[in-house]
Amino acid sequence: MRIVSGEEMYEADRFAMEEIGISGVMLMENAGKALFEAMKSRIPKEKRVAVLIGTGNNGGDGFVLGRYLKEHGYDVDIWLIPPYSKIRGDARTHFDIYRSLSYSYRSYEDGVAFARDIQNYSVVIDCLLGLGLSGAIRAPYDEVIRQLNRSSATVLSVDLPSGLHANGGYVGEGVPVRANKTYTIQCPKLGAFLYPDADFYGDLEVVDIGLPQAAFSSVFNRELWQKSDVHRTLSDRSASSHKGSHGKGLVIGGSKGMVGAPVMTAKAAYRSGAGLIQASVPDEILSVVAGTVVETIFQGWSSREGFFSGEVPEDLSSFDGIAVGPGLGRKPGCKSVVEAALSTTSPLILDADALYHLAELKGCLKARETPTVLTPHPGEMARLTDLPIEEIQRKRFEISRSFAKEFGVYLVLKGPNTIVTSPDGSQFVNTTGNSALAKGGTGDVLTGMVLAFVMHSSSIQEGISNAVFLHGQAADTLVQTTHTTLDVLATDVIATIPTVLHSFLNQHHG
Template structure:
């Protein structure tokens, strides 16, 4: 599914109207009807619903919703935040139709007046502002939003909660907290920012028949259907070599656990052969947890002669001079797909130019803190526009970037971007990232297009956590990274 900026949304709108010749009034009708139909599924027709409208086309959607619900037997009333003369264009067309029906219509005057209107209201529909919002909310939008936020009634936002910008990089203070947001055709970028996602509540995209340009370059979500269509098949006569030869380098004497989890997760995700490169002291402990792997001590490794399909480096490796020199050697000498995580990302900060010298694909898997450090900015600043920063970085350093978080953003060097929305807070625990690195390594080893492998790996990781919690096996409190190994198998089962 596409995710759009306000500019992209207006482009799709004008392409539909100008090139395809569909009138904007029809699009507004489609939008309003689609929302009304979905409100019917959630709000009983015995409920009194107030529809709040503003000066733009978001308000126009509200007039269609009011008419549709009224004709379907609902008790609806409209509260307009602007005077009649400010309603124009397609919104005016639908306002004029609504006026001919007996729908109670109020023009907002004061907080007191609104308090009276709100008595016995069970749900509100927010059609005050959509993607046309600029900057902080002005009066009376700010006051109305503040008043509505204090009420615990069911709130439906249309397209975007009033006050919240469509695009990243914009900081605002006020916005409506909705229970559900019906996005017109596509969700907007801010639905995937930690800062604004909670305003949306649940988001549901509604098709209103827009026609996108031939080849849109929008960000996309990656979901189960995408995984289903691209998951590598296990052929009957395949052998272990078919599924790649992977190397995991990590685990210092103090941190043996991470490399264990990476290697085990790689094998659980279908990797053919895994070798672990670690310290001699670590090998017995790790081998008891991952007996399927083979082992090398870090001093024994010869990256020029050892032919691995894919290599992952950094997990629990430490930040010693010895570790840094090993990481540099790996980045310079590995002639295959290379994944850099954890301490390798720490090392990279002072050595970013090495990435530009690599002739083979490189994958970086930072969480927000690691990414902010690589960019030399604060985490808060990164999280205000993670899509923009990711794209610029991936292009500049010619890398595939997996920016991990509640919404993981995957970017390739061409700037194509995908978002993974599954997973849950049970993953916010040490070791989850090591497991992800293993799953990603395994998918990298099994071929297919690299960005597809990364998207599939991230989705399987999130789905594993969801599966374990939804089935009552663990909770969001007690889930451990090692438990994910069990979840991976259950998720694969759902595809067989």
């Protein structure tokens, strides 16, 4: 499912009208009817409903929606917030249709009646501003939104909560509508996946209004990666497979005080379908980790004071995938190991301290010709780009795309709605996971999962997106069944990978 910017959505509307010949009035009719069909089960017939209407297309959709609600016997008031003279174009056409059916509406005017009556509605539908907001929220909308947010009504927003911008970037000026649910038209907008904007959306539902795919031909390739995509791309082992056909992987990491990280990475890789895993750790900690995952081949590399000294004693080209970084440390010898890994021809996953060192090895990164996957959290991304964390969070899509294209990497920018960006700039937004993953070690687990999936998937992007999805799904499963977001450990996530894989792969055989 595509994700679009506000500008891209306007362009798709324009294309549908001017190039294809679908009238704006018809698009608005389709939108209002589709919204009614999506909302009707959510609105009890006996409850009082208000539809708040502003100028522009969002308000026009509201007139159509209000008409359908009235025709189907709902107890609904239509509140026109701007003066009647401000309703123009296609929205005016639908307002005239609404009035020609002798349906009444209420006018905001000075706001006294509105302030009194807003408390009496059980459901309020927000058709105030939608995509149409430019700049700050102006009167009287600011006051209307304040009163709406103070009411106890269930709030349903159309397209996006009024007061937000489609592309995100809310910085605390003015107060947007705080929706319980947002019914977004045709495609989700960028802001629904950026924080703090996403906090205002409530649940998100996409309402298809029949815009043809051709209208989106010029849109950047940004998609939601959903359950259906995992079903489509996740493959089981064939009967003839052997350990070599599922990848021989290498995990390089660990240091004094960080012995658990590479162990979790190795175990997660095995749980995610890797054929064989070797873990190379500083020789001083080898005896501590050697028995932890009995399936793993452990190797000790030369170390100094519990950290890699920098020598790489074996040929790395024999591995089908290499993950570097979990528990690695920031000593000079660790940087040399990262540099050696960058010079191999094996697919490479860099995480944690490997990303710390990578900030000074970008030339080596650019020179690589085989696939490289980086899995930074926003702080690590800030170091890689020399940008403040706040800017990374505000422009997650743009910064991810420009970095992935410039350095030819697969970039996994972690956080709520993790974004996987391919070297060609196409982006895939994850839909699983919760705050239980904000805990030490969960990133090491993801690294192992990505390593395994990159080695046994036919497409690297699909493999990474599936690893990210299943990692989040494991956390969701734990929280929905036996845990809370407070008590999930990274090892719990590893232990839940089989359950999640079983739920996908068993259905293939059903």
